[in-house]
Amino acid sequence: MSQHRKRVGSVFILAAVFALSACNQAVEGQPGQQPMPDITFHPCDELPPDAIHAVGLDVRPPERDDTDVPRALGCGYLSNDPNYGITIAARAETFDDIESSDRFNVLRETKIGGRDVLVSDFRGGSACTVSVAIEPGILEFMIGYSELEDFTTVDEACDQATKVATALAPYFPDHL
Numbered sequence: 001m002s003q004h005r006k007r008v009g010s011v012f013i014l015a016a017v018f019a020l021s022a023c024n025q026a027v028e029g030q031p032g033q034q035p036m037p038d039i040t041f042h043p044c045d046e047l048p049p050d051a052i053h054a055v056g057l058d059v060r061p062p063e064r065d066d067t068d069v070p071r072a073l074g075c076g077y078l079s080n081d082p083n084y085g086i087t088i089a090a091r092a093e094t095f096d097d098i099e100s101s102d103r104f105n106v107l108r109e110t111k112i113g114g115r116d117v118l119v120s121d122f123r124g125g126s127a128c129t130v131s132v133a134i135e136p137g138i139l140e141f142m143i144g145y146s147e148l149e150d151f152t153t154v155d156e157a158c159d160q161a162t163k164v165a166t167a168l169a170p171y172f173p174d175h176l
Contacts, residue, residue, distance in 0.1 A: 036070050036092045037136035041176040043088040044075035048171060055167045056081055065089070082150045084157075086164060087142045090176045091131075094138070098131055107158065113169030119162065121154045128157035130165045134176050141165045 044062045052058055057077035065074035065087060074089035095118055098104050104120040111117060116133040122142075130141040141164055145157035 037176075039071045039073055039090045039092050039137055039176045041090045041134075041139075041173045042066075042073040042075070043090060043139075044073075046171075046173065047075075047088070047168060051168055051171050052077065055079075055164055057086065057164070082160070084143055084150055084160065086161065087140075088164075088168075089140045089142070090134075090137065091140050092137045093131075095131070095133060098129075098138070104129065107154070110162075112162070112165050113172055115169075115172065117165070119158050121158075125154065128154050128161050130158065130161040132165060132172065134172060134174075137176050139165075139172060139176065 042064075044064050049058070052062070056079045059078035059080050063076040065076055066072065067074070071092040072089050074087050076085060076087050078085050095116065098118055098120060099106055103123050105123060107119045107121055109116065109118055112130075112132060118129075118131045120129045120131065121127075122129060126146065127142050127144045131138040132140075141161040143151060143157040143161045143164075145151040145154060151157040151160060
């Protein structure tokens with residue numbers, strides 16, 4: 001399989017996982033539900049292009065991937081070295097949402113740039129998410145893995161997602 005087709009496949013897989021992660025959420029306005037926080041930070045607009053270039057995520061212009069329920073502003077990037085796609089998304093979810101969700105298997109808790117972080121495997125074994133706590137939600141770094149990808153295990157995908165999040169930590173906003 002050509003490298004281009006693998007990267008394009010990675011982006012489609014991540015976009016599908018990103019969209020599916022939104023499908024399991026309760027709809028705003030249901031009785032007893034807290035209103036969704038307003039997320040205004042968009043990684044496509046707010047992360048500096050030179051920082052994205054320094055991490056090697058500039059194979060093509062970023063691709064927007066936004067959802068409304070819950071509010072998530074996502075941006076897909078591609079890398080050539082190694083070959084992979086990553087979605088970086090500001091999401092109106094909390095650590096409690098992730099920990100209590102059956103969509104994620106939390107692998108570990110850590111810190112990046114002084115902020116609390118959850119490293120999780122998306123159920124079904126398709127993607128690693130590194131979720132950084134930034135009020136009022138999380139900044140999520142998601143990399144897919146499979147036997148057809150350059151990252152074949154959750155550990156490889158999580159290591160790379162953690163590296164990207166760590167490199168971009170100086171550019172984390174104070175508020176999403």
